[in-house]
Amino acid sequence: MIFYFTGTGNSLATAQAIAQETDDLLVDIGVAYKYKDFTFTLEQGEPLGFVFPTYAWTTPPLIDAFIKRARFRTGNQETFAPDYCFAVVTCGAFVGNTARFFAAELLESQGINLDASFSVKSVGNCTYLYAPAEGEKRERLIAAADLESHRIAQRITQREHVHAEHRNPFGILMSAFTGKDEKPRSTAEFYALTNCIHCGQCADLCPTNTVTIIEGTPRWAELGCTQCLGCLHRCPVNAIQYGKKTETRGRYVHPVLANAPRRA
Incomplete structure (x- = not known):
């Protein structure tokens, strides 16, 4: 296995x-x-x-x-x-x-x-x-x-x-x-642009349930994030950001996930 x-x-x-x-x-x-x-x-x-x-x-x-x-x-x-x-x-x-x-x-x-x-x-x-x-x-x-x-x-x-x-x-x-037991991963830099389509995919994909949808908009809990950046890279409209620099940078999804369905 x-x-x-x-x-x-x-x-x-x-x-x-x-x-x-x-x-x-x-x-x-x-x-x-x-x-x-x-x-x-x-x-x-x-x-x-x-x-x-x-x-x-x-x-x-x-x-x-x-x-x-x-x-x-x-x-x-x-x-x-x-x-x-x-x-x-x-x-x-x-x-x-x-x-x-x-x-x-x-x-x-x-x-x-x-x-x-x-x-x-x-x-x-x-x-x-x-x-x-x-x-x-x-x-x-x-x-x-x-x-x-x-x-x-x-x-x-x-x-x-x-x-x-x-x-x-x-x-x-x-x-x-x-390489330590404690590895805090800050979510303070996460935010969504106004082009967010409120699809909820970021919350569906989040493995730690750090992302929740509140009034149609993604919100990140302070603790628990593993910082896989799946929410950012797999957003269908590139609305999710982590700091201002990501607004001008591309996204990456391996072909094996490019057409993967959303999790239920």
């Missing part, structure tokens, strides 16, 4: 590539978290995988919370133990020590050892810091990420025990400051 979390589609694309090779079931962590579904039934000894993005050189807060709350059990309600466990971290630039931080969390919360870790670089979506790649550059990044995802899938089927994510000194240094 492969658990994935995605804001704009990169991690979903990678998870799908791996599942295609391994014939594994995909589970959306965002949906599970949104609806407080933390109990999962697996066959004893089956492989266990996690695919999620790097946020600020560490794990997203939602991943931390999920790993602490998840209950992996067999059909007989025994504690589940995989014969092989892997993580694939997607990123727009540097992964830092994200996989290592996750491995420590997984062992502490679930008693499960992380046997392998990998990374895939794709289009970054942190629009309040930079404009997402567009045009041919975007296409090249997506194609390279797809190729790397399939390579990793092959390594996973071979049960490689390796920690092969692409790290660099800068990312490792920054992880020392961000």
Whole structure:
């Protein structure tokens, strides 16, 4: 079983590539978290995988919370133990020590050892810091990420025990400051422009239920946001902003999500 979390589609694309090779079931962590579904039934000894993005050189807060709350059990309600466990971290630039931080969390919360870790670089979506790649550059990044995802899938089927994510000194240094249990993500900069069509998609998509619709307009709770920026990038009219700079910057949604239906 492969658990994935995605804001704009990169991690979903990678998870799908791996599942295609391994014939594994995909589970959306965002949906599970949104609806407080933390109990999962697996066959004893089956492989266990996690695919999620790097946020600020560490794990997203939602991943931390999920790993602490998840209950992996067999059909007989025994504690589940995989014969092989892997993580694939997607990123727009540097992964830092994200996989290592996750491995420590997984062992502490679930008693499960992380046997392998990998990374895939794709289009970054942190629009309040930079404009997402567009045009041919975007296409090249997506194609390279797809190729790397399939390579990793092959390594996973071979049960490689390796920690092969692409790290660099800068990312490792920054992880020392961000790889902490407490990761507050401010929502103070979120707002909607007057072209908002009041469709409610932002609230539907929000995995932490941080976005609510009040009198037809989105509002962000002060606490709880994992800052996936799904609400911003997937708004059908680009009404949602995070600070003034995003008003002039493009949006990014991976093709696997471009035509995805709204959540009920």
